[in-house]
Amino acid sequence: MSENQMMRLENKVAMVVGAGQTPGPTMGNGRATAVLFAREGAKVLAVDRDLESANETVEIISNEGGTAYAFEADVTDEVTLERAVADCMTRWNRLDVLHNNVGISVTGGDAPVTEITVEAFDLIMAVNLRGVVMTCKHALPVMRAQESGVILTISSIAAIENYPWVSYKASKSALVAFTKQLAIQNAEYGIRANVILPGLIDTPMAVDNRAKAWDRSRDDVVAERNARVPLRNKMGDAWDVAHAGLFLASEEASFITGVALPVDGGMTCRIG
Numbered sequence: 001m002s003e004n005q006m007m008r009l010e011n012k013v014a015m016v017v018g019a020g021q022t023p024g025p026t027m028g029n030g031r032a033t034a035v036l037f038a039r040e041g042a043k044v045l046a047v048d049r050d051l052e053s054a055n056e057t058v059e060i061i062s063n064e065g066g067t068a069y070a071f072e073a074d075v076t077d078e079v080t081l082e083r084a085v086a087d088c089m090t091r092w093n094r095l096d097v098l099h100n101n102v103g104i105s106v107t108g109g110d111a112p113v114t115e116i117t118v119e120a121f122d123l124i125m126a127v128n129l130r131g132v133v134m135t136c137k138h139a140l141p142v143m144r145a146q147e148s149g150v151i152l153t154i155s156s157i158a159a160i161e162n163y164p165w166v167s168y169k170a171s172k173s174a175l176v177a178f179t180k181q182l183a184i185q186n187a188e189y190g191i192r193a194n195v196i197l198p199g200l201i202d203t204p205m206a207v208d209n210r211a212k213a214w215d216r217s218r219d220d221v222v223a224e225r226n227a228r229v230p231l232r233n234k235m236g237d238a239w240d241v242a243h244a245g246l247f248l249a250s251e252e253a254s255f256i257t258g259v260a261l262p263v264d265g266g267m268t269c270r271i272g
Contacts (some may be wrong), residue, residue: 001170007041008250012155013092015076015084018101018154019046019137020053024204025158025218029154030101031057031223037099038066038248049074049082058090075102076123077136085138090121094146097249098139100132100153103172103205106213110165121167128171129178144189149192150249153179154241157264159197161271176260193258194248199264200225202235231265 014037021028032050038044038061045067046061053068059066071087072181073080104110104127107122132153143149157174175195182193200206202222211221226234233239244263247253256263 007039008246008252009037010041012037012042012096012249013044013045014042014087014095014097014099014249015047015074015088015139016099016101017047017081018056018086019044019070019210020048020050021057021124022204022209023060023123024208026202026204026207027238028203028205029062029201029238029241030099032242033101034068035060035064035098036239036242036246037068037097038068039064040250042097042163045071045088045091045178046073047073056106057148061259065094074133074153076126078134081131082138085142085229087136089142093147095139095142095149097150097152098143099245099249100151102131103128103154103156103168104142104166105168107205107209108167110167115165116166124167125171129169129171129174132175133178135217140186140191143191144186148189149189151182151191153193153195155179155195155197155260157197157262157268159241159260160262163217179260180258187257192248194253194254194257194259194261195258196241196244196248197262197264197268198236198241199262199267200229200235201241201263202237228268229267234265235247235266236263 019029019034021031046054046057051072058068058070073084094249108124140268153177156172163169211218222238
C-alpha cells in the first residue's frame with residue numbers, strides 16, 4: 001500500500017462480537033475479522049464472553065501496530081451488550097461497524113426436530129438470534145444519531161440449504177430475515193445491513209467441535225468436509241469470511257444493503 005493510499009477502514013470504529021475463538025489449530029471467523037479490520041485502519045473493540053480469548057485477539061492486533069481493546073460480554077445477557085456499546089462510545093464517541101459473529105450448534109445440544117429439547121432450542125436461539133437482535137437494539141441509536149453505520153452478521157448457508165439440526169437452521173434463517181428488516185428500516189439513516197453466509201469453513205468451532213462431539217479425528221472431519229466443496233474440493237478459511245466482511249464494511253460497498261452473501265466455494269449453486 002502506498003503512503004498516500006487510505007486504508008479501507010481508516011478512522012472507523014468497529015465492534016466485533018465474538019472476537020475470541022474456540023481453541024484449535026486454525027483461526028476463527030471473529031478473530032480473523034477483528035485482525036483484518038484493524039489492519040485496514042479500524043479501531044476495534046473485541047467483544048467476547050471469554051475475556052482471555054478476546055485479549056489474545058487484541059494482542060495480535062497490538063503486535064501489528066493496530067488499536068484494539070477487549071471487552072467481556074455474553075450475548076445471552078443484554079446488559080453486557082449495552083455496556084459494550086457504551087464502552088465504544090466512551091473510548092471513541094462513535095460506532096461505525098458492528099460485526100455479529102457469535103453462534104453455536106452441536107455444542108449447544110442441537111438435534112433433528114424430532115429429538116430437540118426445549119433447553120437446547122432456547123439456548124441456541126438465545127445465542128444465535130436473540131443476541132444479535134439485542135446488540136443491534138443498543139447499536140442502532142448510536143448509528144442513527146451519527147447518520148451512518150454498517151451492521152454485518154454471520155449467518156450460514158444452513159439458512160438456505162438442507163441442514164439436519166433444527167435450532168441452527170431456524171436461527172440462521174431468521175438472521176437473514178432480520179438483516180433485511182434492518183436494511184430497509186434504517187436506510188433513511190444511512191445505515192447499511194448485510195449478512196454473510198459462510199459455507200464449510202475450516203475453523204475450530206466448525207471442525208474441532210465436531211471432531212470432539214463425534215469422537216473422530218480432526219483429519220477425518222476435514223477430509224469429509226473438503227470433499228463436499230465444489231471449488232477445489234477444499235474448505236474455505238476464516239480469512240475468506242473476514243475479507244467478505246471487510247468489503248461489505250468498506251465504502252466500496254456503499255450502495256449494497258440487505259444482501260445475503262454466500263462465501264461457500266459454490267455449495268449453494270447446487271440449490272434449485
